[in-house]
Amino acid sequence: MKLTFLGAAGEVTGSQHLIETTHRRILLDCGFFQGRRAESRQKNETFYCQPKDLDAVILSHAHIDHCGNLPQLYRKGFRGPVFCTDATADIAEIMLMDSAKIQREDAKYLTRKLKKGHPPVEPFYTEEDVKELIRNFEPCLFSQWYDLTDDGEVQLRFHPSGHVLGSAITELLVKDGTEHRKVVFTGDLGRRDMPLLKDPVPVEGADVLICESTYGNRIHPPAQDIKTELKRIIGEAHLQGGRVIIPAFSFGRTQQIVYYLNELTNNKELDCLPMFLDSPLASRLTQVFRRYDHTLDADVQDTLRFDDDPFGFECLTEIENQQQSIELNDRRGCFVVISASGMCENGRVVHHLKQALPHPQNHVILMGYQAPHTTGRHIAERRKYVRIFDRDVALNAKVEQLEGLSAHADVVDFKWWFEESTKRGHFGKVFLVHGEPDSAKALAQTIRDYCDEDPIIPHFRETFDIP
Structure with a gap:
């Protein structure tokens, strides 16, 4: 199994991680990079995977930095299912239609700024692309196992992450030849005791954990x-x-x-x-x-x-x-x-x-x-x-x-989640994403005692072979 980090590696936007086995290619999230216009456009218009070769996408939640580039993925050839919770499916449709409208208006504005004769700026995708994509959504309930593939090589279960409505921790059972591995992706891990949402759910360890680290060096005030x-x-x-x-x-x-x-x-x-x-x-x-x-x-x-x-x-x-x-x-x-x-x-x-x-x-x-x-x-x-x-x-x-309403886990929440999860199992390889370098490094030190190996902070487009 190979794991490649195609977004939110060393930064806090554009979540996108690729899992590859002998027969399967699965993308975790497909988010927009959000930042200065020129940099964002360059990063968002390029995919470092082949959209048409992907078997499925797993969407952790409906924030644009996690789902915003899905319609363009569809536009460039992806035709597989998008697995997410039922609430995330409903919210993503609204968010993506709004995103398409903003892009259309932004493209018109930028085109007016161009010199005469220059080709017009095109949006990354349209409302019609969003409508086509939404037909491929596969809503899932929390705590139930689902087969992502006909042969049972990849199985999926969602747990509440406590970040936003519908947000999920993804638990995967992946079979690659004779090897069986459990992969967990936190998406954006939420906080405890927040208004509206249930607390994030601990997992029973994992062979591979991909964990966000946005506020790995901070303690939030009480909500x-x-x-x-x-x-x-x-x-x-x-x-x-x-x-x-x-x-x-x-x-x-x-x-x-x-x-x-x-x-x-x-x-x-x-x-x-x-x-x-x-x-x-x-x-x-x-x-x-x-x-x-x-x-x-x-x-x-x-x-x-x-x-x-x-x-x-x-x-x-x-x-x-x-x-x-x-x-x-x-x-x-x-x-x-x-x-x-x-x-x-x-x-x-x-x-x-x-x-x-x-x-x-x-x-x-x-x-x-x-x-x-x-x-x-x-x-x-x-x-x-x-x-x-x-x-x-x-x-x-x-x-x-x-400052009290941040939806991301802080140091205290991370420590609690790792303690509770390792009471039920162990974490093998741990990769820290979706965080600035200082935050990721601080979290790596905090959680080291809960992991079998030193946590890894991957770079953009870095690939790891999982033995």
Whole structure:
């Protein structure tokens, strides 16, 4: 068996790992590389495997850096099944259709910038490619074994990873000639005691483990602190008559925030202030959370006994169209807007920030890490002016950065997961991916005592023979 790392090796985006046996080629994830435009385009347009020769893809979850390049894989010849959980299949369809739309708009924008006579920029894939790909999805239930191949050479079982709705740890039993190996891929490992999701499930060891390492050198603040902080900040804004703008990723983060606001209003800890969810994508994804509310954690199940919708309440309005979004600019008094994108780079939230930033009675709540060179990072740095729509906008609003909702395991979570898993079995070869070098190195030291060998931090396109 051979293992080749074709993405998220030494970095935290573009997840893609290839397993090859004598007769089979299986790809774990097929994500977009997300970064600066020129670098991203070069990395995303090239596949270092042959799409038409792949037998199957296993998708850990529906974040774009894990699923975003699947339609292009299909476009270039892949026709095999895509195995994932049922919730991931539903979410991936929404995310990929949105991705195709963004690419179409981005290609038009870039084409306008080209010199006359230059060929137009083409999107990586279209909405039609997404529709064709989705027909090949094979939704699977957690904890059940599935045959990936007709001859039983590869068997699959998913376990909850606790990262986002539908996210899975992949357990594979691989037969290669006379050899039998167990391969486990964590995907993105989640945290314990997070809102909405059940905790990640330990496994019974593995001959080969591919493990993410995004926050292998960090300890997160408790998630519950976020609810307390939301109550404080919104309360202050209410007294000052200001608006609160919460940039949030449409998938996962928005639903967590809405759930906390629902709890605060249910418990009468917040006055019934006008609140608005202004993200069509987030609204569509929230419908999926409602559909799968029976799979969510014990706190949600308790809430459902007296509240039939943990993601909606009297004070919350879901904005349906652009005109309604524009009308919020002229609204008076205190209100809350939750809108994408999480790093303030595009989407409707940019318009809300343009209106809110100059005024000291307003608040901006940044949820988590803001990448370098993004508008969110400039706001987090509390610069005097922030560039929005090619204009310098004064930053006088109060800025709060809350860190407790990261969906990735930290050092404490990793240590717990490895301890629990090695009570049930052992880990042979361990490969650490989806992390910057410092984070991966720190995690390698943390988990060394739980592995038979020193963990390996692979490089991009590096191949390993598994004896």
